[in-house]
Structure formats: C-alpha cells, structure tokens
Amino acid sequence: MTRYFDNAATTYLSDRALDEYIRTAREYSANPSSIHRDGQKAKDKLERTREESAELLGIDPRSLFFTSGATESISIFFSSLLWLEPGIILTDKIEHEAVSSYWPILERYGWRIDYLKAKGGFINPEDVKAKLSKDVKVVSVMNTNNVVGAIEPIKEINEIIREKEREYNHRISFFSDSVQALGKTDLDLTLSGVDAASFSAHKINGPRGIGMLYLRNPERLRSIAPAGGQERGKRGGTENLPGIAAMKEALKEWIENREESEEEIKACNKLIRDGAEALGYRIISPSVNTTPYILSLSQSLPSEVFTRIMADKGFCISSGSACSNNAKGKSEGILEAMGVRADEARRAIRVSFSKDTKKEDAIELLKAFEEVKKNV
Ligand code: PLP
Numbered sequence: 001m002t003r004y005f006d007n008a009a010t011t012y013l014s015d016r017a018l019d020e021y022i023r024t025a026r027e028y029s030a031n032p033s034s035i036h037r038d039g040q041k042a043k044d045k046l047e048r049t050r051e052e053s054a055e056l057l058g059i060d061p062r063s064l065f066f067t068s069g070a071t072e073s074i075s076i077f078f079s080s081l082l083w084l085e086p087g088i089i090l091t092d093k094i095e096h097e098a099v100s101s102y103w104p105i106l107e108r109y110g111w112r113i114d115y116l117k118a119k120g121g122f123i124n125p126e127d128v129k130a131k132l133s134k135d136v137k138v139v140s141v142m143n144t145n146n147v148v149g150a151i152e153p154i155k156e157i158n159e160i161i162r163e164k165e166r167e168y169n170h171r172i173s174f175f176s177d178s179v180q181a182l183g184k185t186d187l188d189l190t191l192s193g194v195d196a197a198s199f200s201a202h203k204i205n206g207p208r209g210i211g212m213l214y215l216r217n218p219e220r221l222r223s224i225a226p227a228g229g230q231e232r233g234k235r236g237g238t239e240n241l242p243g244i245a246a247m248k249e250a251l252k253e254w255i256e257n258r259e260e261s262e263e264e265i266k267a268c269n270k271l272i273r274d275g276a277e278a279l280g281y282r283i284i285s286p287s288v289n290t291t292p293y294i295l296s297l298s299q300s301l302p303s304e305v306f307t308r309i310m311a312d313k314g315f316c317i318s319s320g321s322a323c324s325n326n327a328k329g330k331s332e333g334i335l336e337a338m339g340v341r342a343d344e345a346r347r348a349i350r351v352s353f354s355k356d357t358k359k360e361d362a363i364e365l366l367k368a369f370e371e372v373k374k375n376v
Pocket of ligand 1: 008009068069070071072096098142144145146177179180199200201202209210211
C-alpha cells in the first residue's frame with residue numbers, strides 16, 4: 001500500500017470527475033464547432049460548463065477560457081506579449097518554470113526581466129512599489145508557491161499596480177499563476193483585481209491535460225495561436241469537452257468539501273510539522289500566510305536519497321517540485337531565491353496534501369521519518 005503525499009505534483013482522478021468525463025464523452029461526441037445538431041448539442045454543453053465553472057470561480061463566463069492545462073494558459077498569456085512593443089516584466093525567481101521558461105524568448109525580442117526579492121517565500125508589496133518604473137508593462141507574481149506554499153499578497157500588489165497605472169497613465173498587466181490556489185484558498189479574482197490567471201484541473205482531482213485561463217479583459221490579449229478560432233480566438237484546437245466537464249465537476253467537489261476536509265489537512269500538516277521539528281528537521285514552509293496543502297522541510301540526507309528511502313517504505317513524497325519533471329536543482333534554485341541556504345535546499349523535501357489525506361497516513365509518515373532518523 002502506498003501512502004500518497006505528492007498532491008502538489010498531481011492528484012488522483014476522483015470518481016465524480018471520472019463519471020462526468022465518461023458521461024460527457026458518451027453523450028457529447030460531436031465537435032462543438034460543427035453546425036449539425038450533435039455539434040450544437042456539444043457547443044451548448046461547452047457553454048453551459050463555462051457558465052457553471054465561472055460561477056464556481058465567481059467570475060464572468062466571458063473571462064474564462066479552456067486550455068490544455070496551466071502550462072498552456074501561461075503560454076497563451078506570455079507568448080501574446082510578442083505582439084507588443086517590448087518593456088519590462090517585473091517578476092521574481094520563485095515562479096514555476098511554466099512561467100520563467102518564457103524569459104529567454106521574451107528577452108530575445110527586446111523585453112527586459114526585472115526581479116523582486118522573495119525572502120522567506122514572500123514578495124514584499126513595498127518592493128513592488130519601489131521597482132514599478134514607467135517601463136514596466138507586466139507584473140507576474142504567482143498566487144501560491146508550489147515549493148513551500150507561501151501565499152503572496154496579491155491584493156496589495158494589485159493596489160500598487162493600479163496606483164502606478166494612474167500615475168503613469170498607461171496600462172500594466174498583472175498575471176498570477178494560481179494553480180496551487182484553486183479550490184484551496186479564498187481565491188477572489190474579481191476582488192484581487194488580477195488581469196490574468198492560470199489554473200489546472202489535475203491538482204484538484206480532475207483530469208490531466210485540462211486547465212483554464214482567466215482574462216479580465218479578453219479583448220486586450222491577441223493570441224499567437226488562434227488557429228481555428230476556438231475559445232474566441234485565444235486557444236485554437238478542438239475543445240476537450242469531457243475534460244472540461246470533468247474539471248468543472250472536480251472543482252465543484254473540492255468547493256463542496258473544502259471546509260470539512262481542510263480541518264483534517266491542517267491537522268495532518270501540524271502533526272508532521274511539529275513531529276518533524278521535534279526530530280530536528282528544519283521547517284522551510286512559512287508558518288503564516290501559507291497553504292496547509294504544502295509543507296517543505298529540510299533533513300539530513302540529500303533530497304533524492306531521502307525520497308527514495310521513503311518510496312521503499314511505501315510513501316510518495318517529493319524531493320522538490322515534481323510538477324517540473326523533478327529535475328535536480330530546479331526547486332533548489334527556487335529555495336535559494338527565498339534565502340534558504342544551498343546545503344539545506346539540497347536536503348529539502350516536500351510533503352503535500354489533498355482533500356482525501358487522512359490523519360492515520362500522516363501518523364505513519366511521521367513514524368517513517370523517525371525510523372530514517374534513527375538509522376542515519
Ligand atoms: N504552475 C504551478 C504553480 C504548478 O504547480 C504547476 C504544476 O504542474 C504548473 C504551473 C503547470 O501546470 P500543468 O501541469 O497544468 O501544466
């Protein structure tokens with residue numbers, strides 16, 4: 001039996017989402033772009049699902065675009081900048097690679113990338129204020145960090161951006177990768193005021209390969225890949241209707257169960273946090289303004305060695321951020337950007353929870369931590 005603590009990398013597909021996937025695949029098999037009756041039936045289902053998803057997110061359905069995952073949502077946003085006169089992108093060094101991998105190509109086309117500090121995992125709004133010069137056209141700060149779980153002060157950052165917009169009398173676009181926030185924080189896109197955000201279904205027990213892009217003012221973004229004009233020209237390609245319907249169902253299920261399951265997750269997180277600390281592990285995740293779903297700690301073995309030992313004992317944990325191919329060094333760089341010492345970053349592990357994580361499993365994980373500690 002494996003006990004799964006790698007939910008920030010991906011979650012299993014819930015029965016409810018899978019049932020919806022199968023039902024939609026069977027009932028709506030035509031292409032939503034076809035003008036025959038079956039095509040129009042699929043189109044109706046697509047638009048109904050958009051409305052229901054938008055309602056769950058508290059946004060206007062016209063602001064919601066379905067994509068093949070957060071990576072594509074991010075790609076649509078950042079590649080669209082190639083149409084524009086270049087300027088500065090103000091960001092940080094703790095963004096997911098799906099975002100930061102755009103910097104080299106954008107730099108090649110004249111954009112400049114400027115970095116905010118991320119001490120302890122947090123962006124300081126005062127730093128945003130100081131660095132937001134007239135040439136900044138885009139600010140990119142993620143909502144919830146996937147390595148340590150820090151929740152960024154998005155609302156405060158947005159207020160500063162809008163203040164500067166008024167002062168400079170030009171638009172500044174605020175992008176926030178919100179993958180680790182979906183269903184897990186009180187995400188209020190309208191209130192926080194971001195211009196664009198990315199989401200993924202497979203972090204909330206939905207299927208892989210399906211995601212969403214939020215665009216507050218869709219008319220301002222010109223996609224570089226409109227292809228057949230689907231998703232109102234933002235994301236070309238035949239829509240994955242079963243995936244879209246299953247994502248909506250997964251989101252609904254999360255929201256319905258969140259209050260109850262989060263109590264258990266907080267308890268699991270605390271149990272491991274306190275227990276590991278007592279064993280001499282260093283807790284890297286912040287203690288406030290952090291998601292209970294992610295816990296990053298540093299122990300005495302190289303991350304990969306520790307992760308393998310735990311795997312042999314039947315536990316899935318991560319040596320960093322497995323959503324970026326678990327490649328050695330990537331999350332280490334992110335941790336160092338937060339001020340974590342290089343040797344601690346090399347010994348960092350990530351334990352991540354889902355709505356179905358049980359306290360018994362957390363107790364077993366802690367016991368395994370103790371065994372490893374005794375034997376090294
Ligand atoms: N952004 C963050 C913060 C993530 O954790 C992930 C994880 O995979 C992604 C983006 C990419 O999401 P997707 O797998 O849907 O492309």
